[in-house]
Amino acid sequence: MTDLSRPARDLLDALREDARTRKKWDGTYKTGVHLPQLRSAFRAVPRPVMDDELEAAALRRYLGELYRHGVVTAMNGDDGEKIPLPKGVWLLPMRKRVPKIKEQAPAWHPRMREAARHWDGARHRTRVGLRALNNWFLSDPDLTPVPIRERALDVFGSRAYSGYFEVEEKAFDELEGSFFSNQGALHELVQAYSTPPQLVTERLVQEGGGYYGQIGDGDVLLVVENVTTCWSLIEALDGTGDHSVGYVVCGMGKAFLASLASTKMLRRGKIAEIRYFGDLDPTGLHVPAVAAERAAKDRDLPDVLPAVGLYDALLRIGTPLPRKEKQQEADRVWWLDPSHRAQATALMYSEDRLAQEWVGLRHLNGNSYWLEGLHR
Known part of the structure; x- marks a missing residue:
């Protein structure tokens, strides 16, 4: 198409771009451009101005080039003017349609x-x-x-x-x-x-007033970020007496910060510290770190500390996967146990995350090392 004049090439490009924009045309089929759009595209094309040449005559001349090169054809009929123009043109396909390859079904189990x-x-x-x-x-x-x-x-x-x-x-x-x-x-x-939201077990409703699940007579309050892991931990702690957890609560992410002060109702000499377990991602570290800072300023709140054994399990058995949160700050890693800070820092900067659900019920029931930090 190198022997097309520059204005004719520019007109063709403008018509194709208009079709792509308005119709999402992919160039594999014939599509129409009606005269109003044809005139509009032509007026935007730089071209030499010839003395006394009317716009219709110039457009007709450049369309003639495109007809001869087989890239457009005229629609039937014209506008009935002295210098007739077609009612529109058909843009002809630029390339063949690639047939869709049918995705083969697997051999089913x-x-x-x-x-x-x-x-x-x-x-x-x-x-x-x-x-x-x-x-x-x-x-x-x-x-x-x-x-x-x-x-x-x-x-x-x-x-x-x-x-x-x-x-x-x-x-x-x-x-x-x-x-x-x-x-x-x-x-x-x-x-x-399924694990029910917020009200984690029937016993939690009956014994905890709908907020806290009493799991024993210990002085540790275990706060778990997500409902599923909260459920699994209650089930696992039920099966062992080797812990000092008195209550389990589902923190529900950032909701824990809003309800932190409510733990004073449980204090009454019974709760010595709060142990927290959540996802290893920016939000999962932000929540307990901020809670720890607030607790340090309020003498009526117990310390907010990591559930060391649970984070150890997460780092051992979890598979890091890409996260949507793109923050790379690792400044909240200080809240974790020193033995976990290097791995957590690398995780933050790699833009991966570890979901706490990796520490599932099967693993909890089959091991006991995760109880570190939950007994005194």
């Missing part, structure tokens, strides 16, 4: 036969979820029932699935389609159960 019915009409992320679940079953996993967000990390807790979900532990919350929307069938399939 026997437990996933139902998924085969949902594959063909599923969106891409739903197919990612189906494939991940199938791969997990093929790995011969431990099917001991666990909370659903712990199970989500079992299935999606690798970098292969990073970027598909806001956070991997909530993947089952985000997946769409009829296969994943049937929560009862899904929980039965993956052998998982």
Whole structure:
């Protein structure tokens, strides 16, 4: 197309750009540009001005070049003027349409036969979820029932699935389609159960007034950032007497800062210190560090300290995954136990995170080292 005049090339480029902008045209099919848009594009094209040449004549001349090069064709009919112009032009395809390659379904595990019915009409992320679940079953996993967000990390807790979900532990919350929307069938399939929000157990309602779960007669208040891990820790602590935890509370992220002063109601000589366990990410460190600073200024509040053994478990068994929060500040790492600060600092600067749900019920029930900091 090098022998096209410069104004004709510029006109063609302007028409194609207009089609891309207005119609999301990808150049693989014929699309129309009507005369008003044609005139508008032409007026924006720099061109030499010839004495006494009318706009219609100039436009007609440059369109003639484009016709001869086979890049546009005229629509039927004209505007009926003295120098007739077509009612519009057809932009002809620039390239061939690339056929979509049908994504092949995996060889289904026997437990996933139902998924085969949902594959063909599923969106891409739903197919990612189906494939991940199938791969997990093929790995011969431990099917001991666990909370659903712990199970989500079992299935999606690798970098292969990073970027598909806001956070991997909530993947089952985000997946769409009829296969994943049937929560009862899904929980039965993956052998998982939901953990109720805020009111963590029946005993918590009966004995804790709806806010604190009394787990023993110790003098430690354990604050856990997320509901799932709070549930699992209550279950695990129930099975052992080797701790000094008196109460367990779900901190609900930043809500803990707003309710910190309410722990004075439990103080009354019974709570000697608060131990905190949360995600290892910027927010997960910000909350307890700020709480610790406030407690240090208020003589009626116990110290806010890390649950050392739980963070040790998280750093041992958790898989770091990319995080959405892009802050790289590591200034809150000081709050952690000295033995964990170097690893946590590296985690912050790598823009990864560790979800506390990695320390799941199976691990808690199978080990005891995580109790460090929870006995006095």
